[in-house]
Amino acid sequence: MEIEDILKEAIRDAASSAIKDGVFPDGELAEVELSVPPKKEFGDYATNFAMQSARTFHMNPRKIAEEISSRITGDWLDHIQIAGPGFLNFYLKTDVLYDSFRKALEKGDAYGNLPHKDTERIMVEYVSANPTGLLHVGHGRGAAAGSALVNLLRAAGYPVYSEYYINDAGSQIDNLAASVNARYLELLGEQAVFPENGYHGKDIIDTAKRIISKDGDKYLHMQESERLKIFKELALKEKLKALREDLEEFNVTFDNWFSERTLHPNMVRDAVEELKANGNIYEEKGALWLRSTKYGDDKDRVVIRDNGVPTYLAADIAYHKNKFDRGFGRLINIWGADHHGYVCRVKAAMKALGYEPDKLEIKLLQMVSLFRGGELVKMSKRTGTSVTLEELIDEVGTDAARYFFLMRSLDSQLDFDLDLAKSHSNDNPVYYIQYAHARIMSVFRQAAEEHILEGDAPKLELLTDESEKKLIKKILSYEQEIEKAAADCAPHHIARFAYDIASDFHSFYSRCRIIGVDEELASARLALLRGTAHVIEHALGILGVSAPDKM
RNA sequence: GCGUCUGUAGCUCAGUUGGAUAGAGCAACGGCCUUCUAAGCCGUGGGUCGAGCGUUCGAGUCGCUCCAGUCGCACCA
Numbered sequence: 001m002e003i004e005d006i007l008k009e010a011i012r013d014a015a016s017s018a019i020k021d022g023v024f025p026d027g028e029l030a031e032v033e034l035s036v037p038p039k040k041e042f043g044d045y046a047t048n049f050a051m052q053s054a055r056t057f058h059m060n061p062r063k064i065a066e067e068i069s070s071r072i073t074g075d076w077l078d079h080i081q082i083a084g085p086g087f088l089n090f091y092l093k094t095d096v097l098y099d100s101f102r103k104a105l106e107k108g109d110a111y112g113n114l115p116h117k118d119t120e121r122i123m124v125e126y127v128s129a130n131p132t133g134l135l136h137v138g139h140g141r142g143a144a145a146g147s148a149l150v151n152l153l154r155a156a157g158y159p160v161y162s163e164y165y166i167n168d169a170g171s172q173i174d175n176l177a178a179s180v181n182a183r184y185l186e187l188l189g190e191q192a193v194f195p196e197n198g199y200h201g202k203d204i205i206d207t208a209k210r211i212i213s214k215d216g217d218k219y220l221h222m223q224e225s226e227r228l229k230i231f232k233e234l235a236l237k238e239k240l241k242a243l244r245e246d247l248e249e250f251n252v253t254f255d256n257w258f259s260e261r262t263l264h265p266n267m268v269r270d271a272v273e274e275l276k277a278n279g280n281i282y283e284e285k286g287a288l289w290l291r292s293t294k295y296g297d298d299k300d301r302v303v304i305r306d307n308g309v310p311t312y313l314a315a316d317i318a319y320h321k322n323k324f325d326r327g328f329g330r331l332i333n334i335w336g337a338d339h340h341g342y343v344c345r346v347k348a349a350m351k352a353l354g355y356e357p358d359k360l361e362i363k364l365l366q367m368v369s370l371f372r373g374g375e376l377v378k379m380s381k382r383t384g385t386s387v388t389l390e391e392l393i394d395e396v397g398t399d400a401a402r403y404f405f406l407m408r409s410l411d412s413q414l415d416f417d418l419d420l421a422k423s424h425s426n427d428n429p430v431y432y433i434q435y436a437h438a439r440i441m442s443v444f445r446q447a448a449e450e451h452i453l454e455g456d457a458p459k460l461e462l463l464t465d466e467s468e469k470k471l472i473k474k475i476l477s478y479e480q481e482i483e484k485a486a487a488d489c490a491p492h493h494i495a496r497f498a499y500d501i502a503s504d505f506h507s508f509y510s511r512c513r514i515i516g517v518d519e520e521l522a523s524a525r526l527a528l529l530r531g532t533a534h535v536i537e538h539a540l541g542i543l544g545v546s547a548p549d550k551m
Numbered sequence: 552g553c554g555u556c557u558g559u560a561g562c563u564c565a566g567u568u569g570g571a572u573a574g575a576g577c578a579a580c581g582g583c584c585u586u587c588u589a590a591g592c593c594g595u596g597g598g599u600c601g602a603g604c605g606u607u608c609g610a611g612u613c614g615c616u617c618c619a620g621u622c623g624c625a626c627c628a
Contacts, residue, residue: 305626510592
């Protein structure tokens with residue numbers, strides 16, 4: 001059992017026994033929360049349990065704290081201090097620290113991977129950009145956030161599955177075909193009218209060029225409707241391939257790519273029928289409307305247009321129903337904040353279908369603004385002048401781009417400083433972390449050359465410097481950090497943690513030498529480095545950032 | 552007008568679910584390389600947590616009202 005659990009149990013037991021003895025009134029125990037105090041003068045761990053209980057027990061918190069304190073003993077405990085309004089500060093015997101660290105080291109590469117959780121299966125859907133253009137930096141943030149969240153949940157032991165929803169069925173795909181068609185004709189010197197809602201990106205021209213280089217003017221003289229049909233499939237195939245490659249380059253992969261087409265017509269029809277059957281659909285002006293106002297939406301929404309064609313919402317309802325039907329009990333979607341108006345109606349539809357709306361969690365990602373030379377870089381998908389994800393990767397690299405996307409909470413708008421991201425300087429947090437890892441690896445190389453080894457049973461008790469103890473505590477807090485970050489769906493906590501442990505390492509490194517000190521101490525320090533390097537690598541792995549051996 | 556998110560040091564942001572004297576990085580200033588990577592370390596200064604009211608032992612955190620910015624409010628996707 002980990003020390004945190006031992007502590008929590010001891011506190012609960014103390015409170016229960018006090019209740020049993022009639023010192024505390026009978027009642028439900030508050031949740032025991034442990035924290036690492038802001039200052040080391042406040043001990044190794046602290047709890048506000050006495051203050052939390054003050055309300056239910058109707059007692060002075062310090063009195064409660066004293067009572068609990070007097071009932072806790074253990075060979076791991078040095079002493080307990082009561083401080084402030086009623087904090088219980090625990091001072092542990094120092095060997096507890098080393099024992100815990102030894103256990104963490106014994107886990108080896110598995111440290112950081114929490115035991116499998118027997119919860120409902122989670123589906124994380126993210127990116128899901130239309131296959132009609134290039135990914136831009138906004139998609140990049142979604143891709144980084146989604147993949148990091150999947151990694152994080154997996155590390156925390158949740159059963160997770162990831163999916164990309166391909167909008168390959170709507171009118172935008174016809175538009176894609178028409179745009180490619182126009183470029184195709186243009187390139188062959190024919191007259192062409194560019195469609196009004198066409199896609200202007202240069203990738204469309206590239207697609208047309210590729211068709212020509214492969215098949216020449218083979219499609220020129222066929223009927224336009226026939227040509228559009230062929231181009232639709234060719235363009236779609238190519239766009240998907242490009243999307244997949246761009247995302248792989250960005251360390252983003254999916255368990256499944258889900259085609260909207262497979263929903264049509266059966267699953268869409270079934271979903272609408274079901275809504276009709278339970279009275280949540282009505283007809284008006286020739287269209288079928290979802291009674292979403294009944295479930296908190298501010299207006300009802302059309303699901304089947306007056307021309308009989310289902311709306312995007314109808315497909316989306318069918319899709320989310322399908323996710324539940326496939327056995328996922330918890331759905332997490334990552335959307336750009338510009339889609340927030342859509343949240344309410346999808347949730348309303350789920351409610352109307354009888355699903356628990358809280359089982360669909362929609363995380364909204366705030367917008368990204370790029371800055372170069374202190375100036376805002378404007379982006380617009382339509383004109384094709386935006387900064388694409390591919391360009392971003394070319395400019396700053398996958399590691400820096402991912403880290404920058406992940407260092408802020410999803411809720412806050414992101415100012416992405418391109419100059420900072422590509423600077424190879426100490427201003428750049430991603431290099432700071434990677435440098436810590438590279439430094440450790442360098443020490444290992446050097447140590448091996450000089451035949452300095454960690455050995456089988458390093459004497460960890462020799463690690464008594466303040467910086468060493470701080471680093472050990474940091475390593476020991478990692479799994480708790482994973483647990484919490486996963487519970488909050490907050491990958492940015494891991495980004496911050498990685499930075500903090502790198503900082504603790506650099507601090508240690510400048511105070512303590514590894515090579516050239518007493519043999520036993522050197523072994524213990526190598527063990528500390530091994531633990532540190534592993535945690536940094538693991539944390540960066542969650543973020544999808546590499547941990548280089550050399551820089 | 553309605554809704555979303557945001558507002559914390561000069562700048563960019565954290566803030567452990569309501570706890571102890573609000574923290575990092577950058578920028579500014581001052582130190583540290585004959586020894587394992589100076590892409591590093593150590594130190595100094597810097598705050599009306601947008602404003603106000605409320606909830607309570609206790610509020611940056613919760614509620615209400617304002618102010619400012621952001622994104623949205625389709626039989627588009």
